[in-house]
Amino acid sequence: MDKISVVVPVYNVEDYLSKCLDSILSQTFQNIEVICVNDGSTDGSLNILEHYQKFDDRIKIVNKNNGGLSSARNAGFECAVGEYVMFVDSDDCISSVAVEKLYESAKEYMADVVVFDYIEGDNGYNKCQYKTMPNYKDKYKAQIFNAITLPDDSYKYFAVTAWTKLYRTKFMKDNNIKFCEGLYYEDVPFWAKVFCSAKNIIYLPEPFYFYNQGNADSIMRKNDERFFDIFRVYQLVFETFKKNNLYEKYKHTINLVAILNFLQKFEKIQPNLREEFFQKMKSFKVDADFKYYESGEFLDFEINAVRQFSTLETADYNIFCRIMGVQNDVQ
Numbered sequence: 001m002d003k004i005s006v007v008v009p010v011y012n013v014e015d016y017l018s019k020c021l022d023s024i025l026s027q028t029f030q031n032i033e034v035i036c037v038n039d040g041s042t043d044g045s046l047n048i049l050e051h052y053q054k055f056d057d058r059i060k061i062v063n064k065n066n067g068g069l070s071s072a073r074n075a076g077f078e079c080a081v082g083e084y085v086m087f088v089d090s091d092d093c094i095s096s097v098a099v100e101k102l103y104e105s106a107k108e109y110m111a112d113v114v115v116f117d118y119i120e121g122d123n124g125y126n127k128c129q130y131k132t133m134p135n136y137k138d139k140y141k142a143q144i145f146n147a148i149t150l151p152d153d154s155y156k157y158f159a160v161t162a163w164t165k166l167y168r169t170k171f172m173k174d175n176n177i178k179f180c181e182g183l184y185y186e187d188v189p190f191w192a193k194v195f196c197s198a199k200n201i202i203y204l205p206e207p208f209y210f211y212n213q214g215n216a217d218s219i220m221r222k223n224d225e226r227f228f229d230i231f232r233v234y235q236l237v238f239e240t241f242k243k244n245n246l247y248e249k250y251k252h253t254i255n256l257v258a259i260l261n262f263l264q265k266f267e268k269i270q271p272n273l274r275e276e277f278f279q280k281m282k283s284f285k286v287d288a289d290f291k292y293y294e295s296g297e298f299l300d301f302e303i304n305a306v307r308q309f310s311t312l313e314t315a316d317y318n319i320f321c322r323i324m325g326v327q328n329d330v331q
Contacts, residue, residue: 002107004029004099005082005169008036008090009072014044016091016212021052021059023093023210029100034059035076036090040066045090070179070186073162077172085169087162091212098208102166105204109144112171112198118164118209130207133157140203147196147246153297155253160191163209171198180236184229189236196244225273227265231280234258238287255288256302259309267326274328275317282312 006024010017024034036049036059046063053059064075073087084106088094102114121128133140147155162179171177175197179186195201237254241247247254262281269277290310293303311323321328 002031002083002103003081004032004103004166005077005080005085006032006034006099007073007076007080007085007087008034009039009069009076009087010036010041010045010049010090011039011066011069011072012041012043012045013090014041014048017045017048018052020088020090020093021048023096024088025052025056025058026096027094027099028097029103032058032099033080033082035062035079036060037062037064037072037076039064039068039072068181070181070183073179074181077178080169083169084166085172086166088209089163089211092163093210093212095208095210101204101206101208105202106166106168109200109202111144111200111202112168113194113201114166114204115158115201116164116166116204116209117207118159118161118211119207120211120213122213131159131211132205132207133159133203141205142202144200144202146199146201147244147250152249153253155195155250156257158191158195160187161211162187162190163211165194167194180233183232184226185233188233189240192237192240196240196246223265223268223270227269227273227277228280230261230265231284234261234284252288252292252296255286256293256298256306259286259288260302260305263305263308263324267324271327274321274326278317278320281309 008020008024013020021034021036024032038046038049038061046061049059049061053061060079062075062079064072077085084103086099086102102116105111105114115133117130117132119128119130175193177190177193177197179190183189234254237258238247241250241254262284266274266277266281286309290306293306308323311320315323318328
């Protein structure tokens with residue numbers, strides 16, 4: 001039976017790491033290697049890794065200087081020898097049958113990528129929500145698809161997260177797919193590369209992953225200068241679709257997703273950074289006919305977001321803040 005590589009980037013997660021490792025090591029599919037990349041942790045994370053390694057030789061520890069999540073994932077992937085690889089963040093957990101079920105699907109359909117659902121909640125498993133793909137849960141179950149065969153609106157339904165997929169290692173290496181280092185929101189351009197390159201994708205509508213929103217140090221909770229990376233991220237997404245001759249097909253969808261992300265971050269960014277973010281949004285070249293969204297089959301909130309974004313052509317900062325319903329002064 002083929003080995004599965006599980007890459008776990010580790011940075012100052014001593015409060016969560018044991019639960020994560022327990023969930024991986026207790027898999028019903030035992031032929032795994034667990035590549036734990038210690039990304040320069042300064043807390044007790046490395047001690048925990050070394051303790052687990054004494055009792056389970058499936059754990060491999062890679063020590064490196066701190067370089068961020070992308071750097072850690074890339075370092076782990078470089079060491080992977082399994083036929084398939086998956087990424088698990090060290091403050092999260094996976095179902096005990098996750099690897100077995102994903103492996104079986106990957107082999108049955110000769111998939112490059114297996115996409116699956118997840119559950120999000122806090123560290124105590126409170127306020128859990130089941131996250132699935134609207135309109136796709138039943139429609140694409142047990143069917144092979146890819147970016148060419150999917151409808152043009154499909155891209156917005158996929159979770160961009162790296163940890164909601166199992167990947168065939170050869171596919172990843174043949175297409176030189178890696179995480180962009182030095183950028184936050186690295187999963188966004190990573191998934192664009194995977195989506196555009198994969199020939200066989202299968203969707204398994206089961207929640208195999210638990211995403212912990214209770215980690216106060218998570219990047220998802222930050223609203224500072226890191227938000228500005230979102231503009232470079234979507235430039236990379238557009239470039240990937242163009243390179244793969246898929247841009248014209250997905251143009252309206254990926255521009256819509258970009259607009260939704262920009263507006264969300266405009267609302268959440270620290271007030272003292274909001275005007276600068278506004279200027280970045282205003283100068284970002286969105287290649288979309290705003291009238292198209294009025295006539296297409298889009299949800300009300302999507303149409304409203306496009307309308308708001310379209311006012312950037314004429315609105316100044318104060319007016320746009322009123323349109324968005326946010327404060328335009330430093331609190």
